[in-house]
Amino acid sequence: MSAFWQATAYLLVGLPAVAQSQAFAKVTIRPARSADARNMRMQILPDGDLIAHAVPVVTLLSFAYDVPVNPSPRLSPLPEWTLLERYDIEAKATANAIPPDLAGSEVRSRIQQMIRGLLADRFKLVLRVEKRTMPVYALTVASGGPKLQKSDITGKDCVFDSDQEGCHHFVSGFGHPLNAKAIDMDDLAHYIGNWTDLPVVNRTELSGLFTVNTGGWLPMRLPPPPPNATPEENHFAGLPTIFTVLGERGLELKRQEDVLPVYTVERIERPAAN
DSSP states (O other): OOGGGOEEEEEEEOOOHHHHHHHOSEEEEEEOSOOOGGGOEEEEOTTSOEEEEEEEHHHHHHHHHTOOSSOBTTBOOOOTHHHHOEEEEEEEOOTTSSOTTOOHHHHHHHHHHHHHHHHHHHSOOEEEEEEEEEEEEEEEEOTTOOOOEEOSSOGGGOOBBOSTTOBSOOOOOTTOOOOEEEEOHHHHHHHHTTTSSSOEEEOOOOOSOEEEOOOOOOOSOOOOOOTTOOOOOOTTTTSOOHHHHHHTTTEEEEEEEEEEEEEEEEEOOOOOOO
């Protein structure tokens, strides 16, 4: 058996009702008023409140568990409705859910736990988690040092917002350019991992927020085509590789092995609207 498939630990993830109730004080979920993906927006306010419009469940899973939105060996195949159906969600955090003196990385971890609770409570999500040794790309600083521009936004003023001017978010475009107003290296690793042939982990040890602006790059993999689709030419063929794009910013991807969680969905259900 290869190292990739060797499981080193097993754990079923499903939060008890008491823990779930502490994630958010009140949650409202309704089918999205607009199914247009261009209207999708997800915000996490400084107090931990979640406001989402036209968001598919896979987006919540991606944020909560640091897995790609595109198919990935780290997440078992999902029911089609979790990719296609969209929801409007308003979730009110409990008092002092995000203390004002909490560090940035701890804020993200706290919010991820809250969204995991929401998924378990309202979408009845149960996951089997296995720690597996697998090949990855380690995002590292190149020998010449980083060539990154610090963001004008401070961590205290930066909360996750998928708006084009938002923090911790990349603006979409042809070839998935690295265009963002304020992202950290975890954001970068998570984003490019949607189109690389191996998972990406942040090993830069760089802290703070950065502004990036690059052209598109040649994806290593694409989502599977729709059923009965005819083959088309690769429109990305003339783009540089992600290795080139990162190298111009003083970063590189190094292939190595790491131990990462792999998630198998044992149960997930459409939520009851309220």
